[in-house]
Amino acid sequence: MKYIDEFNDPDLARRLLEEIHATATRPWALMEVCGGQTHSIIRHGIDQLLPEQVELIHGPGCPVCVTPLDVIDKALEIAARPEVIFCSFGDMLRVPGTDRDLFRVKGEGGDVRVVYSPLDALDLARRNPGRQVVFFAIGFETTAPANAMAVHQARRLGLDNFSLLVSHVRVPPAIEAIMTAPECRVQGFLAAGHVCSVMGTAEYPELAERHRVPIVVTGFEPLDILEGIRRAVHQLERGEHRVENAYPRAVREQGNPAALSMLEEVFEVVDRNWRGIGRIPASGWRLSDAFRAYDAEYRFDVTGIRTEEPAVCRAGEVLQGLIKPTECEAFGTACTPRTPLGATMVSTEGACAAYYLYRRMADGPAQRGSRIPREELNSIG
Amino acid sequence: MCLAVPGKVVSIDHRADPMTGLIDFGGVRKQACLEYLPDVRVGEYVIVHVGFALQRLDEESARASLELFEQLGLLEEEFGDAWEQAARQENGSEAR
Numbered sequence: 001m002k003y004i005d006e007f008n009d010p011d012l013a014r015r016l017l018e019e020i021h022a023t024a025t026r027p028w029a030l031m032e033v034c035g036g037q038t039h040s041i042i043r044h045g046i047d048q049l050l051p052e053q054v055e056l057i058h059g060p061g062c063p064v065c066v067t068p069l070d071v072i073d074k075a076l077e078i079a080a081r082p083e084v085i086f087c088s089f090g091d092m093l094r095v096p097g098t099d100r101d102l103f104r105v106k107g108e109g110g111d112v113r114v115v116y117s118p119l120d121a122l123d124l125a126r127r128n129p130g131r132q133v134v135f136f137a138i139g140f141e142t143t144a145p146a147n148a149m150a151v152h153q154a155r156r157l158g159l160d161n162f163s164l165l166v167s168h169v170r171v172p173p174a175i176e177a178i179m180t181a182p183e184c185r186v187q188g189f190l191a192a193g194h195v196c197s198v199m200g201t202a203e204y205p206e207l208a209e210r211h212r213v214p215i216v217v218t219g220f221e222p223l224d225i226l227e228g229i230r231r232a233v234h235q236l237e238r239g240e241h242r243v244e245n246a247y248p249r250a251v252r253e254q255g256n257p258a259a260l261s262m263l264e265e266v267f268e269v270v271d272r273n274w275r276g277i278g279r280i281p282a283s284g285w286r287l288s289d290a291f292r293a294y295d296a297e298y299r300f301d302v303t304g305i306r307t308e309e310p311a312v313c314r315a316g317e318v319l320q321g322l323i324k325p326t327e328c329e330a331f332g333t334a335c336t337p338r339t340p341l342g343a344t345m346v347s348t349e350g351a352c353a354a355y356y357l358y359r360r361m362a363d364g365p366a367q368r369g370s371r372i373p374r375e376e377l378n379s380i381g
Numbered sequence: 382m383c384l385a386v387p388g389k390v391v392s393i394d395h396r397a398d399p400m401t402g403l404i405d406f407g408g409v410r411k412q413a414c415l416e417y418l419p420d421v422r423v424g425e426y427v428i429v430h431v432g433f434a435l436q437r438l439d440e441e442s443a444r445a446s447l448e449l450f451e452q453l454g455l456l457e458e459e460f461g462d463a464w465e466q467a468a469r470q471e472n473g474s475e476a477r
Binding site for chain 1: 384385398399411413414416417418419428430431432433435436438439442445446448449452460463464466467468
């Protein structure tokens with residue numbers, strides 16, 4: 001088996017796979033929530049190493065992918081203003097808005113800058129008092145504490161030329177939305193490890209209980225993912241539905257208390273639109289009233305922008321695990337990383353891009369539902 | 382961007398506001414905010430996301446992760462030049 005030698009501990013990978021093969025007696029569908037996990041799964045062919053009964057469904061955990069089109073359009077409008085220095089993480093540059101992207105705005109003369117951290121953007125505001133510095137604050141619970149700290153510092157330092165365009169999203173309401181969708185096939189979750197590094201695991205037991213679904217907190221390295229799958233399958237075979245932490249080296253039950261208290265001070269929970277999915281109740285954060293003056297949507301008066309997504313793009317169904325990327329008619333033809341129709345193709349963490357980059361390179365044109373024959377799987381042990 | 386990279390705390394500037402430290406990511410050194418791990422010490426390993434240390438990590442798993450990230454080119458993705466990457470995509474080298 002060509003993939004398994006690339007694991008950092010192939011022997012352990014083999015043992016985990018053998019146990020998964022020996023345990024799974026019935027068909028099970030697991031969703032990995034985090035885009036980093038999806039990336040790792042496809043890159044290492046983990047889905048193809050699993051027994052036929054165990055299917056991985058890709059979840060909505062790519063922050064770039066789920067940022068709604070109207071927020072991208074708001075970013076593009078703000079970034080094009082002459083007084084603005086617009087700061088963003090690099091992976092937002094080529095996410096398509098309605099008619100262009102940030103890369104294009106930069107080419108047209110906009111002052112768009114890539115920063116590694118929101119504190120770099122804050123520093124730019126300090127050094128450019130005559131300009132307005134706006135930071136594109138996207139991301140899940142892992143990223144939100146950084147952005148909370150940046151705006152907290154801005155207020156403390158009296159920097160009134162700094163603001164955030166906020167599009168933060170939260171994982172547990174997304175799990176709730178996936179489990180309550182009528183077409184839901186998900187029977188177990190690999191929860192996003194780094195989200196839980198911040199948030200801890202307290203939000204999950206209630207979800208696991210109510211939907212009778214195992215939730216295993218999982219890292220995103222190949223062995224972490226195999227271990228998460230092993231534990232989830234174990235629970236499913238025994239009819240259990242508990243929260244388990246398979247990533248204890250980075251996740252404590254209580255999360256990070258300092259980060260949690262900053263989040264509580266700076267943000268408040270709101271309903272959010274997810275690109276391709278739609279509105280999910282209580283699924284995001286915005287700046288709380290005390291920090292509203294630092295909200296770029298109000299400062300630049302772009303709250304009214306509303307836009308529609310291209311009809312042909314099925315990224316929403318991909319993000320909800322309803323179809324695989326290769327089942328979209330546009331996949332690899334009208335939609336490629338060079339000409340992306342949706343964010344799942346442009347973001348390196350997006351499921352469509354992962355399939356395009358790795359599956360096509362490895363196997364030629366992606367085949368729907370292709371799996372490694374059982375005989376070949378047996379030879380891995 | 383979603384990546385959280387393990388690194389070793391090389392030095393801490395307690396007077397910086399917010400408190401920062403120099404972190405070594407397998408050779409690449411960068412400043413990170415340490416406010417969310419206020420009692421972290423020099424020599425400890427932490428996982429860092431967008432310039433913020435979020436949790437401690439034991440040395441063995443930090444080293445294993447870093448080695449893997451380097452093999453997979455993920456460190457380049459995280460710390461490399463985003464403009465160059467965007468331009469490369471724009472110019473059509475679809476598969477890196």
